[in-house]
Amino acid sequence: MVGSFNPAIFQPRWLGAQGLIRPEEAAAAKITIIQAEVADFSTEWFQLQVLQNRLMITTGDPGHFAPLRDLGAGVVTLLPHTPIQRLGLNRMLHFKMPSIEEWHRVGDTIAPKQPWKKIMEGAGLRSVLIEGRRRNGSEGLLHIKVEPSAKVQPGVYVEINEEFRSVAADGQTEGAEWVRDLLAGNWDDFMAFAQEGAEHVRGLSES
Amino acid sequence: MFEVYRRAKMSLSSAYADVIEREDAMAASTYQSSFERSTASSFPGLKRLFLPSLSRVVSDWSLAGSVTLPVRRHRLPFEPDEALRASPEAQEQARPKAFVEVPPLRESGSKITILQQWIGRVARVIDGRFLAVVEDVTNAHNPPEEIELDVADISESDLPLLAEGATFYWSIFYHDSPGGQRMRNSSLRFARQPRLSPADVHRIFEQADCMVALLERD
Numbered sequence: 298m299v300g301s302f303n304p305a306i307f308q309p310r311w312l313g314a315q316g317l318i319r320p321e322e323a324a325a326a327k328i329t330i331i332q333a334e335v336a337d338f339s340t341e342w343f344q345l346q347v348l349q350n351r352l353m354i355t356t357g358d359p360g361h362f363a364p365l366r367d368l369g370a371g372v373v374t375l376l377p378h379t380p381i382q383r384l385g386l387n388r389m390l391h392f393k394m395p396s397i398e399e400w401h402r403v404g405d406t407i408a409p410k411q412p413w414k415k416i417m418e419g420a421g422l423r424s425v426l427i428e429g430r431r432r433n434g435s436e437g438l439l440h441i442k443v444e445p446s447a448k449v450q451p452g453v454y455v456e457i458n459e460e461f462r463s464v465a466a467d468g469q470t471e472g473a474e475w476v477r478d479l480l481a482g483n484w485d486d487f488m489a490f491a492q493e494g495a496e497h498v499r500g501l502s503e504s
Numbered sequence: 505m506f507e508v509y510r511r512a513k514m515s516l517s518s519a520y521a522d523v524i525e526r527e528d529a530m531a532a533s534t535y536q537s538s539f540e541r542s543t544a545s546s547f548p549g550l551k552r553l554f555l556p557s558l559s560r561v562v563s564d565w566s567l568a569g570s571v572t573l574p575v576r577r578h579r580l581p582f583e584p585d586e587a588l589r590a591s592p593e594a595q596e597q598a599r600p601k602a603f604v605e606v607p608p609l610r611e612s613g614s615k616i617t618i619l620q621q622w623i624g625r626v627a628r629v630i631d632g633r634f635l636a637v638v639e640d641v642t643n644a645h646n647p648p649e650e651i652e653l654d655v656a657d658i659s660e661s662d663l664p665l666l667a668e669g670a671t672f673y674w675s676i677f678y679h680d681s682p683g684g685q686r687m688r689n690s691s692l693r694f695a696r697q698p699r700l701s702p703a704d705v706h707r708i709f710e711q712a713d714c715m716v717a718l719l720e721r722d
Contacts, residue, residue, distance in 0.1 A: 315698050315699055316696055316697070316698060316699040317696050317698060318696070319659065319661040319662070320661055321661055357616070358616045359616060359618045359621075359677075360616060360618055360621065360673070360675035360677055360691055361673075361693075363623065363673050363695070364673060364693055364695070364696070367695050367696055367697070368696075371696065371697060371698045374697075374698050375698045
C-alpha cells in the first residue's frame with residue numbers, strides 16, 4: 298500500500314491486542330526495527346514492513362494467502378482515515394523447467410535473440426516487464442515480470458503485480474476503506490489469475 | 505456582422521484546406537496566428553468560435569513532429585505519442601513507481617507445498633467436535649462438503665473464535681525442513697477480524713433493531 302503511515306504504531310503487540318494475529322505470534326515475532334520512520338518484523342507466516350509512505354505485508358506460505366488478505370483488510374479497518382493512494386497485489390512464482398532447452402525456449406519466445414545477434418554474443422533474457430490490463434475488466438494496472446529464477450535451476454521466475462488506485466480526485470485523500478472493499482472484491486480473482494498467468498509463461502516453452 | 509463572420513469562415517476553411525493538402529504543420533500554425541490577429545480585431549467573437557477547433561487541429565499536426573508528413577495525419581484520431589509515453593522517464597512521471605518492488609522474503613530455509621486447501625464455515629459445535637461446511641480451494645469444481653472435526657485440532661488461541669458461522673482456513677501440506685526432512689502437516693486457522701469497539705457493537709445492535717422493526721411492521 299502506498300500512502301501516509303505512522304510506522305511506530307505497527308508493532309506485533311498492537312496487532313495481537315487488536316485480535317488480528319494470535320497473542321503467541323505477537324509475542325514470538327522477530328522484530329528487526331521499530332522506529333518513527335520504519336517498522337519491520339516477521340512472524341512464523343508473514344513479514345510486515347512499514348515506511349512513512351509504504352506498507353508491505355508478505356508471506357512465503359501459500360497456506361496463509363487468505364489470512365494475509367484478512368490481515369491487510371484488518372489493518373485498514375482499524376485505520377480508516379489513513380490516506381492510501383495505491384494498493385498493489387503481488388504474487389511471485391518460481392518454476393523449475395524440465396530441461397535447459399525448455400528454459401531457453403521461454404526466454405526466446407518472450408524476447409527473440411535474432412535481432413541482437415548482429416551486435417552482441419550470448420544475448421539472453423535477464424528481465425522483462427510487461428504492462429497491461431486483465432481481460433476481465435479489472436480496473437487494476439497489470440505488470441508481469443519474467444526473469445531467470447535465482448531459486449531453482451534451470452527455472453523461471455514470474456512476478457505478477459496488479460496496481461489499484463484510489464478513485465479520489467487528484468490532490469484529495471480518500472482514506473483507507475476503499476482498500477478493504479477492493480481486497481474483498483479482487484483478491485481471489487487476482488490470485489487465480491496470477492497462478493494462471495504464471496503457468497502461461499511457463500507453458501511458452503511448448504510453443 | 506454576419507457577413508464578416510461568413511467571410512472569415514470561408515477564409516479559414518480555404519486556408520485550412522490548403523494546409524491539409526500540403527500537409528504542412530508549420531503552415532497550420534502560421535494560419536492560426538494570422539487568423540487570430542485578423543479576427544480578434546475585426547470581430548472578437550470569432551476568435552472564441554473558431555480557435556478551439558483550429559487549435560486542436562494545429563496541436564495534432566504539431567504532435568506529428570514533422571513538417572512534411574507521409575500520411576494524412578489529420579484524418580486519424582488524436583493519439584498521444586505512444587513511444588514517448590512508454591519511455592521510463594515518461595512512465596515515472598505518469599505513474600511514479602508503477603511497479604512496486606517487493607523486498608525479498610527473509611527465507612527460513614523451509615518450503616511449504618500445499619496438497620489440499622479448504623475454506624470452512626462452522627455449522628454446529630457439539631461436545632468436543634464441530635460440524636463445518638468446507639469448500640475446496642485447490643479444486644473449485646468440487647462441491648461443498650460437510651465434515652466433522654475435533655475441537656482438539658484447533659490452536660488454543662483460536663478457541664475463542666470457535667462459534668457458529670466462524671470462517672476457518674484448513675490446509676494439508678508438505679513441509680520440507682532446511683535439513684531436508686519432509687513432513688506432512690495440517691494447519692487450521694480461524695479468520696480474524698479487528699475487535700469491535702463497544703460503540704461499533706452498539707451501532708450494529710441499533711441497526712439490527714431497526715431492521716427487525718421494519719420487518720415486523722404490517
